[in-house]
């Protein structure tokens with residue numbers, strides 16, 4: 001088991017938080033390039049120079065065990081079996097699962113039948129697995145205008161599924177080392193969720209109590225994760241100004257002051273936050289790229305990830321371009337460009353942006369700033385999952401959107417690394433929910449001039465039953481999946497020409513349930529209502545509105561069969577219609 005290196009001196013340390021939040025970043029300390037090399041135990045050692053220095057820095061930072069874990073081994077029999085069984089899924093089965101086989105780099109049929117398994121090893125606890133995340137190449141052609149190599153650093157592979165586990169561990173261990181956090185103590189932190197998750201994971205392993213304060217806009221999944229680790233969660237109002245007593249930072253300070261033995265982690269001012277990335281994330285990237293890198297792109301929440309990583313990258317090669325990314329409504333991009341704090345505004349992407357300039361953010365290390373709107377960020381996030389198999393959070397889509405803008409100006413021999421901060425599992429009820437995306441206005445709008453019935457009904461969930469299927473299946477589709485009405489056909493439900501027998505709607509099914517009938521024992525065709533009007537998907541969207549004036553539901557028949565649409569569905573789809581000429 002590799003011993004973790006002691007906490008070294010902090011190069012370029014940030015100053016401690018003052019009572020009132022500063023509106024200007026503090027003056028940077030002069031750089032001390034030879035003071036403490038990443039992970040080096042000997043602080044008085046003079047740094048070597050040039051290429052030798054670079055290699056020495058890297059090899060001392062990255063533990064030999066992590067390096068070993070990327071070396072290949074031999075395929076085992078079970079791997080071979082697994083690969084063979086995956087391979088037995090031919091293109092038809094892929095298609096049946098809604099997956100379209102493609103040619104080119106991503107095509108599942110072109111992957112080798114057996115792969116050497118990644119090596120595994122035994123760790124004392126989950127905290128020792130943090131870091132060493134992989135770089136995944138963005139498939140060629142993902143953006144036809146991009147010619148350079150784009151590598152995605154997949155921080156979702158960290159324990160707890162987020163880049164923040166890196167700083168959580170470092171903050172805790174630094175506090176232990178300094179005596180600020182004692183055995184039996186309490187960790188208090190205000191967070192958009194992910195630092196809290198990392199801290200609570202560390203608290204669970206090390207036996208601390210954890211109290212987490214977070215704004216109430218954060219996803220339900222994050223709150224549930226914190227509770228799963230045994231934390232107490234206090235939700236504060238989103239959008240209150242920093243000077244307000246209910247601002248999450250002020251609440252955290254009061255909570256920390258009220259609990260004996262509490263330690264406020266304070267990721268916004270704690271220099272161990274950027275330090276964690278200076279000592280590990282940056283060197284990992286340099287090593288994986290064998291030192292050859294032209295640009296690094298990442299979003300800023302506290303700024304710790306980008307600035308700590310940037311410091312390591314710039315020390316390695318000052319010509320590496322660092323691109324920060326911000327949502328509109330946050331202060332960073334504007335402050336970076338003008339030196340002035342703008343009005344803040346709402347944005348839905350989580351984990352990035354801020355309404356003030358924390359001590360962990362450093363204007364000088366950034367070469368360019370990009371602003372990305374929520375709809376673009378979320379559309380890119382969904383593309384990453386659907387086209388690359390990368391199930392990541394909204395700020396990953398934000399970072400990649402900004403990255404591609406830059407990458408289009410880079411040459412074919414150049415290389416960019418984009419940091420994808422967290423896993424999509426935290427956003428199942430948000431970015432990965434079609435309803436949430438529609439309700440929030442995050443799906444692309446369609447012009448009222450040209451929209452068709454299909455444009456409005458595009459994302460409706462579908463299900464078609466055979467007459468002989470049981471009624472319990474209809475219940476599941478209507479109650480759990482929001483399919484209404486459910487078409488019932490005589491033949492193959494996947495054959496669009498099959499005969500339509502009628503529909504099962506929520507009203508009729510409710511009468512069966514109210515009468516105490518056993519839905520499992522009844523067939524779908526015992527609960528049929530006459531089919532409502534069937535309309536053509538190519539008709540103008542107004543045809544849908546007209547049909548729904550006379551009938552509470554309609555069916556749209558397209559090349560995949562029938563899909564139901566109710567007045568409520570129409571209402572929600574209409575919110576996506578744009579009456580501007582320029583959509």
Ligand SMILES: Cc1ncc(COP(=O)(O)O)c(C=O)c1O
Nearest residue numbers: 299300301302303305351395421
């Ligand atoms: C979900 C999430 N967590 C963490 C980070 C990094 O935040 P910080 O700037 O605080 O290091 C980001 C930045 O993109 C993020 O999106």
